[in-house]
Amino acid sequence: MSKWIEVVELNNIPVLGSRLIKTRDTDIAVFRGSDDQVYAIRDTCPHKGGPLSQGIMHGSTVTCPLHNWKIDLASGNALAPDHGCSNVFAVKVEGGKVFLQLP
Amino acid sequence: MQKENLVLIGNGMAGVRTLEELLKLAPDHYHITVFGEEPYGNYNRIMLSPVLASEKTIEQIMLNGEQWYIDNGITLHKGKKVEQINRARREVIATDGTVAHYDRLIIATGSVPFMLPLPGADKQGVIGFRDIKDVDTMLATASQYTNAVVIGGGLLGLEAANGLMKQGMNVTVVHLLDTLMERQLDKPAAAMLQKSLAERGMNFLMEHSTAEILGQERVTAVRFKNGTEIPADLVVMAVGIKPNTELGKSAGLYCERGIVVSDTMQTITDPKIYAIGECVQHRGIAYGLVAPLFEQAKVAANHLAKHGIARYVGTVTSTKLKVTGIELFSAGDFTGNDQTEDIVFKDAASGTYKKIVLQDNQVKGAVLYGDTVDGSWYFQLMKDGTDVSAFRDTLLFGQHHLGDSGHNPDTRVASLPDNAEICGCNGVCKGDIVKAITEKKLFTLDEVRAHTKASASCGSCTGLVESLLAHTVGGDYSATPKTKPLCKCTDYTHDDIRHGIIQHSLKTMPAVREHFEWKTPDGCPSCRNALNYYLLCAYPTEYVDDAQSRYINERAHGNIQKDGSYSVVPRMFGGMCTSDQLRAIADVADKYEVPTMKVTGGQRIDMFGIKKEQLPAMWKDLSAAGFVSGHAYGKAMRTVKTCVGSEWCRFGTQDSTGLGVKLEELTWGSWMPHKFKLAVSGCPRNCAEATIKDIGVVCVDSGYELHIGGNGGIKVRVTDLLCKVATEEEVLEYTGAFCQFYREDAHYLERTAPWIERVGLEKVKTAILSDAANRKALYERFLISQQPAQIDPWKARADGAEAAEFTPIMIEA
Numbered sequence: 001m002s003k004w005i006e007v008v009e010l011n012n013i014p015v016l017g018s019r020l021i022k023t024r025d026t027d028i029a030v031f032r033g034s035d036d037q038v039y040a041i042r043d044t045c046p047h048k049g050g051p052l053s054q055g056i057m058h059g060s061t062v063t064c065p066l067h068n069w070k071i072d073l074a075s076g077n078a079l080a081p082d083h084g085c086s087n088v089f090a091v092k093v094e095g096g097k098v099f100l101q102l103p
Numbered sequence: 104m105q106k107e108n109l110v111l112i113g114n115g116m117a118g119v120r121t122l123e124e125l126l127k128l129a130p131d132h133y134h135i136t137v138f139g140e141e142p143y144g145n146y147n148r149i150m151l152s153p154v155l156a157s158e159k160t161i162e163q164i165m166l167n168g169e170q171w172y173i174d175n176g177i178t179l180h181k182g183k184k185v186e187q188i189n190r191a192r193r194e195v196i197a198t199d200g201t202v203a204h205y206d207r208l209i210i211a212t213g214s215v216p217f218m219l220p221l222p223g224a225d226k227q228g229v230i231g232f233r234d235i236k237d238v239d240t241m242l243a244t245a246s247q248y249t250n251a252v253v254i255g256g257g258l259l260g261l262e263a264a265n266g267l268m269k270q271g272m273n274v275t276v277v278h279l280l281d282t283l284m285e286r287q288l289d290k291p292a293a294a295m296l297q298k299s300l301a302e303r304g305m306n307f308l309m310e311h312s313t314a315e316i317l318g319q320e321r322v323t324a325v326r327f328k329n330g331t332e333i334p335a336d337l338v339v340m341a342v343g344i345k346p347n348t349e350l351g352k353s354a355g356l357y358c359e360r361g362i363v364v365s366d367t368m369q370t371i372t373d374p375k376i377y378a379i380g381e382c383v384q385h386r387g388i389a390y391g392l393v394a395p396l397f398e399q400a401k402v403a404a405n406h407l408a409k410h411g412i413a414r415y416v417g418t419v420t421s422t423k424l425k426v427t428g429i430e431l432f433s434a435g436d437f438t439g440n441d442q443t444e445d446i447v448f449k450d451a452a453s454g455t456y457k458k459i460v461l462q463d464n465q466v467k468g469a470v471l472y473g474d475t476v477d478g479s480w481y482f483q484l485m486k487d488g489t490d491v492s493a494f495r496d497t498l499l500f501g502q503h504h505l506g507d508s509g510h511n512p513d514t515r516v517a518s519l520p521d522n523a524e525i526c527g528c529n530g531v532c533k534g535d536i537v538k539a540i541t542e543k544k545l546f547t548l549d550e551v552r553a554h555t556k557a558s559a560s561c562g563s564c565t566g567l568v569e570s571l572l573a574h575t576v577g578g579d580y581s582a583t584p585k586t587k588p589l590c591k592c593t594d595y596t597h598d599d600i601r602h603g604i605i606q607h608s609l610k611t612m613p614a615v616r617e618h619f620e621w622k623t624p625d626g627c628p629s630c631r632n633a634l635n636y637y638l639l640c641a642y643p644t645e646y647v648d649d650a651q652s653r654y655i656n657e658r659a660h661g662n663i664q665k666d667g668s669y670s671v672v673p674r675m676f677g678g679m680c681t682s683d684q685l686r687a688i689a690d691v692a693d694k695y696e697v698p699t700m701k702v703t704g705g706q707r708i709d710m711f712g713i714k715k716e717q718l719p720a721m722w723k724d725l726s727a728a729g730f731v732s733g734h735a736y737g738k739a740m741r742t743v744k745t746c747v748g749s750e751w752c753r754f755g756t757q758d759s760t761g762l763g764v765k766l767e768e769l770t771w772g773s774w775m776p777h778k779f780k781l782a783v784s785g786c787p788r789n790c791a792e793a794t795i796k797d798i799g800v801v802c803v804d805s806g807y808e809l810h811i812g813g814n815g816g817i818k819v820r821v822t823d824l825l826c827k828v829a830t831e832e833e834v835l836e837y838t839g840a841f842c843q844f845y846r847e848d849a850h851y852l853e854r855t856a857p858w859i860e861r862v863g864l865e866k867v868k869t870a871i872l873s874d875a876a877n878r879k880a881l882y883e884r885f886l887i888s889q890q891p892a893q894i895d896p897w898k899a900r901a902d903g904a905e906a907a908e909f910t911p912i913m914i915e916a
């Protein structure tokens with residue numbers, strides 16, 4: 001089981017916004033909902049690779065900034081009528097800090 | 104009752120329309136399963152041409168998304184091609200092995216483009232024009248290559264050629280005959296069409312027969328029988344279609360050109376199997392337009408619902424071309440013969456041509472070019488076989504010649520009879536539309552589309568439907584508030600909310616959402632951005648902007664590009680610059696290794712390919728050199744384009760550049776409902792193209808003409824003249840007042856052009872011209888709103904504001 005890595009303080013993510021986490025393998029967008037629920041998703045839209053971290057978040061969904069696909073942050077799935085999926089990563093908040101689990 | 108299994112093969116326009124009709128009549132009769140070879144829901148194939156021309160998006164042409172199938176309990180197998188029908192076991196089998204049992208089966212496999220069997224026709228880059236895949240190929244090719252050749256100058260070929268031209272390709276249409284669209288047009292109309300397409304830049308090789316397609320793997324050129332060649336990176340064959348009977352044939356159904364069906368749309372071989380749409384041959388005819396297919400769909404649905412009273416007896420068709428700005432209508436027999444007489448009107452100067460073919464005082468056919476408002480009337484006369492002897496001499500002038508010589512389509516549509524067909528695709532008559540508008544209290548085009556389907560297919564009757572709407576709702580249709588809610592999160596309209604914000608002193612987004620009982624906690628990308636703007640506009644000095652409610656362009660103060668990088672445009676007031684400024688921009692470009700620079704249409708310099716992390720540092724250097732942000736990314740005042748004017752130009756009447764600089768100093772930084780552009784031309788030669796801007800100033804000897812509401816974008820609109828003023832001070836005051844009126848009145852994301860068309864020019868004139876005190880108050884409010892707005896966002900961020908937005912977090916894992 002891979003370990004949890006601390007990435008950022010919750011307060012350093014804007015509410016209904018995101019921070020971009022760069023790892024050696026991939027870019028990950030960490031979002032914070034208005035209820036402080038946190039989501040982590042690969043920063044690549046299943047449509048044409050748009051940077052999801054730059055989109056507008058609403059509820060638990062982000063709208064891609066390039067062509068407005070809507071991606072569910074919990075599952076990574078594009079909402080109908082579109083089709084596709086972006087990886088999501090396990091993420092948790094403890095003591096005001098956000099931890100990511102990388103595969 | 105045990106539900107029967109109904110299987111549909113072909114998820115296209117005819118097949119799914121049959122299901123829609125069936126669900127209306129007998130929603131619970133069948134378990135329905137649909138197989139579609141294409142990996143999409145059901146879309147409006149007709150609209151592929153506007154998609155290719157970038158006038159619509161794929162999302163906008165979806166007719167039934169996947170939710171529709173779910174809502175109606177239909178099993179959809181998309182992306183699965185049926186390869187076998189086993190009639191003995193009543194099963195269909197798809198290539199991936201999926202099997203479905205049927206009690207009744209509908210075949211609606213459409214048709215396939217006819218590909219000329221030329222040597223080289225199998226090369227890469229040779230395609231037909233049929234589905235989303237073809238459009239994707241064309242768009243991708245257009246972004247990489249230059250030369251396109253369209254073989255076939257018919258309806259489809261010309262729409263493909265127009266689309267490719269709009270995508271920037273150099274397009275040549277090759278046609279075997281000497282007239283375009285010979286099946287719909289006679290020679291004079293075809294010549295006028297060819298002329299106006301040629302004026303738009305389309306090339307034609309008439310009377311050319313293709314011999315061979317050249318190239319290694321990919322096409323490089325096309326050779327003709329006369330020995331000549333032209334270069335080609337893309338060849339679109341649009342020479343015809345053939346009914347897709349492959350599956351029907353292999354199942355042993357009797358086929359000629361298409362699968363042969365009876366008047367109840369059942370195949371004549373097997374009554375359990377229905378066939379419908381372009382794959383079908385009915386009474387000897389295979390149709391290639393949707394109107395007849397939709398009639399077939401009604402009949403098939405009626406039979407499937409076991410009402411069994413409808414019969415399909417064939418359809419007379421009419422045609423329109425979907426190329427924006429070209430009006431063309433044709434129906435019936437327009438060539439005529441010994442027994443017929445022609446009535447013809449031709450005015451080459453105004454680009455109008457009308458020809459009506461009569462036999463025994465009945466209309467047999469018509470061709471209209473340039474003015475097609477009466478097309479539906481002639482079509483109706485033709486279908487009804489009306490005796491026209493009583494008004495034969497005024498027939499050509501249209502239905503409304505008597506008593507009304509004006510060319511106002513609103514009044515013309517008003518006097519159409521109730522049974523006049525307005526929407527040819529869906530067979531909707533005027534009476535149906537008027538009834539729906541009055542009974543269901545419809546106010547918008549979208550609502551009429553949803554309730555009647557009129558103008559929901561090819562859209563060429565949209566103008567007529569809008570006129571009907573205007574006429575039925577009454578004289579103040581344009582002033583009638585749209586009942587359309589701002590977005591799905593609320594039932595209230597833009598106007599309700601804008602007024603409520605002021606009336607109830609709502610000063611934050613949560614306050615607005617609470618007051619108007621929002622249905623979602625955070626709102627959505629549509630309403631959040633709109634509310635943020637409305638609050639900013641209402642309380643310019645108090646409201647705290649919400650960065651998360653802005654599109655990324657505004658949040659990052661740069662333009663996001665297709666690869667996720669940004670572009671940066673420094674402001675150059677009035678397009679003026681010095682050698683020092685150019686040098687500073689060049690230095691910044693070198694330092695940040697800017698891959699591409701471009702002079703924009705608004706006379707500024709755009710630097711592309713900047714990584715988001717680099718932005719603050721780059722801005723710092725630019726602001727050190729004296730530049731502020733050009734707001735080229737925002738729903739904001741963008742640029743003031745100028746010509747050189749009286750300082751240098753021998754025609755110039757006033758200092759257009761100087762005035763442009765002053766206007767830009769007045770307006771820069773201001774947030775608007777949408778992007779906003781100005782221009783100043785030094786004389787009526789109008790070198791700054793001021794008459795397609797949101798505000799255009801044209802200098803004349805005695806002062807300044809102020810023009811408003813122009814747009815050079817997707818739908819070009821020339822400005823309306825607001826007024827003429829004598830001094831530069833007045834230009835500034837009127838401009839500020841107009842900006843403010845627009846800021847306070849328009850809906851978010853509504854540009855000035857559609858806004859003025861919606862509210863009417865009179866309203867704008869009243870607010871700014873008739874009431875001097877109001878003008879001054881507007882101007883005053885504009886100046887107040889500008890105080891906090893004219894803070895350079897770049898500088899603030901270069902100095903560290905919103906640092907988190909621009910700083911990624913690096914993880915060593």
Ligand SMILES: Cc1cc2nc3c(=O)[nH]c(=O)nc-3n(C[C@H](O)[C@H](O)[C@H](O)COP(=O)(O)OP(=O)(O)OC[C@H]3O[C@@H](n4cnc5c(N)ncnc54)[C@H](O)[C@@H]3O)c2cc1C
Nearest residue numbers: 113115116117139140148184185212213380381391392393
């Ligand atoms: C670019 C373009 C512009 C047009 N413009 C107009 C216009 O302005 N006005 C007008 O009236 N008409 C227009 N048409 C014609 C109109 O689109 C067609 O008449 C109509 O779509 C035919 O409907 P259909 O259901 O018979 O076939 P389609 O809509 O073609 O549907 C057939 C479907 O069956 C699927 N299929 C085929 N074989 C199988 C199989 N074995 N298994 C599973 N699925 C299968 C295909 O993938 C396809 O999706 C236009 C067509 C095109 C291509």
Ligand code: SF4
Nearest residue numbers: 746752755785786790
């Ligand atoms: S618009 Fe008139 S003044 Fe301006 S450059 Fe053109 S010709 Fe000269």
Ligand code: SF4
Nearest residue numbers: 157662703704816817
């Ligand atoms: S700048 Fe405008 S016109 Fe040009 S490609 Fe982008 S959207 Fe299209």
Ligand code: FES
Nearest residue numbers: 045048050064067
């Ligand atoms: S890349 Fe995300 S919607 Fe197109």
